[in-house]
Amino acid sequence: MDLLKFSLGVAVLMATALPAAASSSPWADSEGGRVRLVTTGTADASGRLSGALHIELKPGWKTYWRDPGASGVPPQIDITKAPGITKAELSYPAPGRHDDGYGSWAGYDRTVALPVTFTVANPKENTVIEAGVFLGICQTICIPVQAQLKVDPGVDAGNAEDAELVKSALASLPQKATDIFGAKTLPGEKDKLIVEATAPGVAKSVDLFVAGEQGYLFGAPTRAEKDGKIVFSIPILGRPDKAAEGSGLPYTLTAPSGAVEGLLPYP
Incomplete structure (x- = not known):
């Protein structure tokens, strides 16, 4: 905005x-x-x-x-x-x-x-x-x-x-993420957060929201389907000046069947 x-x-x-x-x-x-x-x-x-x-x-x-x-x-x-x-x-x-x-x-x-x-x-x-x-x-x-x-x-x-x-x-809160409904990070470029999502239902209806906390700022994600996997590429627009303190970046993954939340490692 x-x-x-x-x-x-x-x-x-x-x-x-x-x-x-x-x-x-x-x-x-x-x-x-x-x-x-x-x-x-x-x-x-x-x-x-x-x-x-x-x-x-x-x-x-x-x-x-x-x-x-x-x-x-x-x-x-x-x-x-x-x-x-x-x-x-x-x-x-x-x-x-x-x-x-x-x-x-x-x-x-x-x-x-x-x-x-x-x-x-x-x-x-x-x-x-x-x-x-x-x-x-x-x-x-x-x-x-x-x-x-x-x-x-x-x-x-x-x-x-x-x-x-x-x-x-x-x-109404999302459930805790699991191996069959959740997200994990993949190796990627320095200026992008690459996240693989696993979710039930139609892949095109799955969406990922990552909270830019601890000084991180993210752009809107783009999605791709590769080898049956859903992969989100999220631009990293800003990083903290020093190492982030905390357990990780909160995320919410949504699908037609519901939503889950979890943490992703700091990139």
């Missing part, structure tokens, strides 16, 4: 945190949709609290996956104003591929709930969550949406509707 095109929509939504009436925050509205934070109630004994960032899109609008391409905005959540929360980790359902005339990028063209796992410092105490959320919602232009959401998980902790939304969000 073109940076100038994105900058035309810098009417950023600033939503004030309002008192939470249930185990979800109030909605924060924007031109292309609205967003809220939903939780399942109280944390478990280890301090894990399940929730979801619920993004409701108006028809014709889209939002980004974890890797938004060269100039998009990935969903982000900031918990610095929630001292009782030590970590907030977003997870992502399988995205689709979109081309707006400026470039190809991964995201969602439908309402989506991104699972969030909060880590509570003291699970024996009720902890109010104040989270700053930042994401892009796009139609012909993209509008950065910034909102401050507040939820008290202990209020209406048994809310069945909220619990069902979080459960559905978790169920």
